[in-house]
Amino acid sequence: MTEKNSLYQHFRPDEKLFLEKIEEFIRKVEDSYFIQVTDFLDPRQVYVAKILLTTRGITYYVSSDYYEMEYAKIIISPPSPFYEMDFSDFGISLLNINYNDKFNQLTHAQILGTLIHTLGIKRTVIGDIIVKKGQAQLLIDSKMVSYFKNNIHKIGRSSVSLTEDSLENLLEADEFNESVDILTSSLRADNIIASVLKVSRTVAMKLISAEKVKINYMVINKTSEMISVNDIISVRGYGRFIIASDNGLSKQKKHKLTIIRKVHK
Missing domain, CATH: 3.10.290.10 (RNA-binding S4 domain)
Structure with a gap:
């Protein structure tokens, strides 16, 4: 049994395509010595990717190691000194969802439903959705900031506006x-x-x-x-x-x- 098959047997069959995608990122880094950045990954995908990257001896960085987040991105990179980690390379932006909470309280399901079902946005460009009383935030792929701000004006029954904020102001999950x-x-x-x-x-x-x-x-x-x-x-x-x-x-x-x-x- 090859080393690859030996590793893959420890994961579920439906995770094979994801493992092969990470393998492709590794090949691109090894061939070009340029970083590769994943989309937002769920915690299980992060776990699987870390095992594969560690086994292959590849240098990587996980955004959730720097800020508290459930969904995270991974930078796969050539070793130092060919790359020095810069958090901005993750391409993660924080948006505040501003709305009047006097009559309506936004929910996680309402926000995600609007993004995916109404606007047709892929789940992979959306990270965490943090909801507290009267407050809501989104972690998204930085390339999508303008699109989100220009196209999201209503969630559920609430009129909303989106403003970009520093990750230092990321709300703590309840x-x-x-x-x-x-x-x-x-x-x-x-x-x-x-x-x-x-x-x-x-x-x-x-x-x-x-x-x-x-x-x-x-x-x-x-x-x-x-x-x-x-x-x-x-x-x-x-x-x-x-x-x-x-x-x-x-x-x-x-x-x-x-x-x-x-x-x-």
Whole structure:
């Protein structure tokens, strides 16, 4: 088995195309000695890319190492002294969404829906959407700033205007991580969801069948989907969690898992 196939077998089959895209970035850097910058990546993609880049011995920088953000960009670069990191090379801009919150409070879903479904903007040029009472911000690809400011005037029922701001003024997300230990009879998606959410397995199966469950940001519809360490599971209406570690089997032969849940403050 080649080194490449040996590495790929540790990831899900549906992640192969993403791994090959990162491999293409690596080849371009090695051939040209110019940096390559990814689009915004979800946390799972960042995790996968970092493993691949580290394994290949490639120099890289992740925007979330410099500012708190869930979605991040990666700079893949030739080694020093051929490149010195400059944060502006990530091409990330912060926009404030200004609106009157007296009668309406913007939600994450409203903002994302307007951007993707109404304007047809690709998810990959949008980073985090931060929403607090009366405040909302967007992290976006810097090349899209003018387009956003000129074309986004209404979200939901609210008239809005967008103003660019310094990343130093990035709002802190209203959530924190909570570590929890659980027992589950198997590593199937339905069993783990039932154990984490404290619902019956029947309810967990219905959530999956209704396509309300995502693993690593992709919708699943098979209750028998197997879960692995570092997988990110989100359940619509219940939040999301990551499998932090598999701590072996209990005396009753159940899997002892540590999960990390995102909890709103």
